Amino acid sequence: MEMGAFAAIVVFCGLMPLAFGVPPTWKQPEQVHLSYAGVPGSMVVTWTTFSEADSVVEYSIWAGKLFELTAKGQATLFMDGGSEKRKLFIHRVTLTDLKPAVSYVYHCGSDSGWSDIFYFTALKEGVGWSPRFALFGDLGNDNPQSLARLQKDTQIRMYDAILHIGDFAYDMEEDNARIGDQFMRQVESIAAYVPYMTCPGNHENAYNFSNYRNRFSMPGNTESLWYSWNIGPVHIISFSTEVYFFIKSGLDLLFKQYEWLQKDLEEANRPENRAQRPWIITMGHRPMYCSNADKDDCTQFNSHVRTGLNDTDPPAPGLEDLFYRYGVDLEVWAHEHSYERLWPVYNYTVFNGSRNEPYVNPKAPVHIITGSAGCRERIDPFVPDPRPWSAFRSVDYGYARMQVFNYSHLYLEQVSDDQYGKVIDSMWLVKDQHGPEAWL
Incomplete structure (x- = not known):
């Protein structure tokens, strides 16, 4: 066959791009x-x-x-x-x-x-129902130990929403963002079936958090850096702790977020709103308190997230006083590759509801750290002696589940993947009153 005839056949059969090495189009979702x-x-x-x-x-x-x-x-x-x-x-x-x-x-x-x-x-509407969540942070491509269990939980419709509290893929920008692609393919088995709600962590910082800001689609107009949303009797606030650490380009984001947080908390505390959605839950990556032995921010007495930055001009306010002033009920964190439940705490002081029932009508917010879903950096150890405000600690890989049953009762448990799905810790948070008045 002459070359001219062969070329004609190639063109006719639609094979010209393949024959001459033209790259294919990549339009497959x-x-x-x-x-x-x-x-x-x-x-x-x-x-x-x-x-x-x-x-x-x-x-x-x-x-x-x-x-x-x-x-x-x-x-x-x-x-x-x-x-x-x-x-x-x-x-x-x-x-x-x-x-x-x-x-x-x-x-x-x-x-x-x-x-x-x-x-x-589709999510239920109104406030008279009991939303269910999975909570975790620090899930990567390498050693994503809890993923299979989360996949199965999702397949049996155990959750209404997933809260991923920062640190994805390890790291999304690596290999020219191919690691980010791999991670998003990996969590599709969860995130394509249930709302996957996020906040940024320190491992998202590359190129001004560009992979995080572009890949996720959270409510509001802040490129998913901070936002709030309502589900059942709960108002959930997601924010960035990283504005306290990546400040080379200035403090603008820190002050914008703080102003937004204050306005959002004011709105959530209007009597008619707090009556409808009494529970206010925050999610941020780096905790205010922890008893890990890695010399991270939360191991310091004056955590930046907790107390702010005093060496900037102007000084930047922290978040503990703000959250206390507006009666935040529960603060969930990650970053430390471990699980830790705190007694109700404010300013390093324990404010239990009572000796026998510490989480019944506590006089301060409750903090939960659940950052052991699984990543290449492995587990973070604890200091030998627990702090007075530390109630329970575990270095098992795992994640938390939470259900807000009604206006007064919230249940939370930690699942150990190391122990084949065993619930290793649980608590009921019971509140007859919400808002700053609950601390009196």
């Missing part, structure tokens, strides 16, 4: 994950492609006519800060008018490529 948009009846679907493509979600009520509903969104170009300047297209589509507590099936992508089929249950 991957790294699918959900988040709550903060508006009742909504859900955000986020995914990644490596070439520009349309952003479409086709979905339907479970057991209904498949994909009878369609929603469209848009993609934003994210260029990683590494040497290759890799380009990723991050797609976001917001589903609206979802029916409360109804299950949906969906896939996402475009006519250039569709994802697998996933499902989720």
Whole structure:
């Protein structure tokens, strides 16, 4: 056969790009994950492609006519800060008018490529129900020990939302952000089925937190750095502890976040709002207190997160007094690769409800550190003697579960993956009164 005839056959069969080494298009959706948009009846679907493509979600009520509903969104170009300047297209589509507590099936992508089929249950509306959560931080690609157990929990619909309290992948920017891609593929088995709510950790700091800010889609307009949302009788506040540590470019973010936190707490404490959602729970990566032996910020008497920065101009306020002043009930943290439950504490002083029932009507916020989901940095040891405010400690790999039953009762437990899913610690937090008046 003459070369001209062969070339004609190649062109006719659509094989020209392959024959001449032209790279394929990368429009296949991957790294699918959900988040709550903060508006009742909504859900955000986020995914990644490596070439520009349309952003479409086709979905339907479970057991209904498949994909009878369609929603469209848009993609934003994210260029990683590494040497290759890799380009990723991050797609976001917001589903609206979802029916409360109804299950949906969906896939996402475009006519250039569709994802697998996933499902989720729309969040219930109102305050008269009992949301369930998984809580953890510090989950990486290497040694993600708790992942399989979290996958199974999610498959049996144990949770209404996941709270990932900072530190992802270890680290998302590595290998020109390919480690970030691997991590997002890894957690798709959880995050594509239930809202995956996040806050930034210290391992997200590269290129001004660009991988974190671009890959996640939290409520509000702060690129997921801080935000709040309501679920059942709970107001959840997510914020960045990292504004106290990465300050080379200035203190603007620190003061903006502090001002936002104060306004959000003021609004949440308006009598009509606190009556509807009495529980205020915060999530931030680096804890104010811990009894680990790694000489980290929380091992110091004056933690930056707790007391602020006194060597800046102007001095930057810490968060312990703010959270105490507005009656925050529970503060959840990670960063330390361990689990630690504290007695109710303020200013290094224990304020138990009573000797026999320390968590019944306590006179200060309760702190929980759960940062042992699994990562390449392994476990952080503790100092030999527990601090007076430390109630329980464990270096087992694992994660926490929490359910807010009603206006007065909250249950939290820590699961050990090392002990095959055994619950190694649990507590009931019981409050007849919420808000700063509860401390009196």
